[in-house]
Amino acid sequence: MSPAVGLVALVVVSVATAVIGFYGLRISRTTGDFYVASRTVRPWWNASAIGGEYLSAASFLGVAGLILLSGTDALWFPVGYTAGYLMLLLFVAAPLRRSGAYTIPDFTEARLDSRAVRRVTSVVVVVVGWLYIVPQLHGAALTIRITTGLPGWVGSVCVVIVVCLTVVAGGMRSITFVQAFQYWLKLTALAVPVLFIVFTLLGNGSTAVAPAVVNPTGLAPAGPYQNISLLVALLFGTLGLPHVLVRFYTNPDGHSARRTTLIVLGLLSVFYLFPTAYGLLGRMFRPELARSGQADAVVLLLPGQLIGGTAGDLLSALVVAGAFAAFLSTTSGLVVSLAGVISQDVLGGSVRGFRLAAVISSLVPLGFALATDSLALAGSVGLVFAFTASTVCPVLLLGIWWRGLTDTGAIAGMVTGGLLCGGAMVSGSVLGAAGTPFWLAQPAAWTVPGAFAVMVLVSRATKGRVPRTMSRLMTRLHTPERPLVTER
Known part of the structure; x- marks a missing residue:
């Protein structure tokens, strides 16, 4: 693909994003507009926006790369990403919307009547957000390097x-x-x-590859522990992603929050068909990408290599535009959620504080991204899901569904989960992929139960700290509202 094609695609999607964003400035006037769009976003709009921010570099590039490398083992990623939203629908979406909070720390403070819980939750949410932004910036670096030859930092x-x-x-x-x-x-x-590729291959009479390249890397299949641990991370991690949860605060009521989640399930199910198809096509027709360390670039390279010519360049430009849309949408969702937390907890909660917090939320992970590198986008995001599942998820689920949760128990559980999972992540980076034991490479199977267990045990040991406001707030969380007429 010509470098000019990649640059044009990058410029076009960036300009389109900026133009649409500045259109929002015309109708963003109040603090509520900046934090939760004044809670007036209808289900189809909100579901599309959730799909936009949730389908990150890991979804757009990493899933296809993992399927190219690992075959059916990698299918747990799209399954887990989508099934996590079913858990959101069942356990979190409507009660969280009824809480009336602006951010996750708002919810934990209201539920547990504790400023200390709010501060710990705020720190955890910011760490989760920064960890999740870094792979998006790595994906942008990979895309610009592969498609234009420019330095990745651009x-x-x-x-x-x-x-x-x-x-x-x-x-x-x-x-x-x-x-x-x-x-x-x-x-x-x-x-x-991908449809052009399939029709072109069928028109040329192409058939499936020989069995010799069915496993292009020779990697051993993942064992039951790795698959179970990954599924735990993805299912429970989705429940605690700050940029996803803040979206439910923008719905008018709990009923529309549930409708939004149902629509998202459909949108995600359709989307993940296509990265899976890219991975399978790469496995059949370009297995050398796996052996050359370019697995994450299979989506970017396949149209040009299998179609070629002007048509291949145009299709590659479209893929590059979509890739940058993935990086931009996920990063913007994370920055909005982090700016809300930092602004309210540190900068007074004003619009000016929100804007300053947005800049801070962007620059810190940029520094980490420029100082590090990642060759496994979906794998690195999977670890972020494990961290989220071990910290934010337990306090949300127990806070919504268990009356016995106390502030001391919530803090102890979040700190325990953060230390266990964070320690596993640091150990894995020090030991390297080859030297990391499987139980450290996929820690969610023991860090998530550990966080839940500590949260429950410490709460039981501190029963006297159950807040007096608990019954009133729990009633509010679980009493359905009448759907608003404007939500139709």
């Missing part, structure tokens, strides 16, 4: 600049328009090229 810096402009301009209301647009761009950018 891609990371471009993403941060565009995200800062759109978030600072219009906050949540602006980002809602941007992310809804970017979901449909990402879906189109994957679906159109």
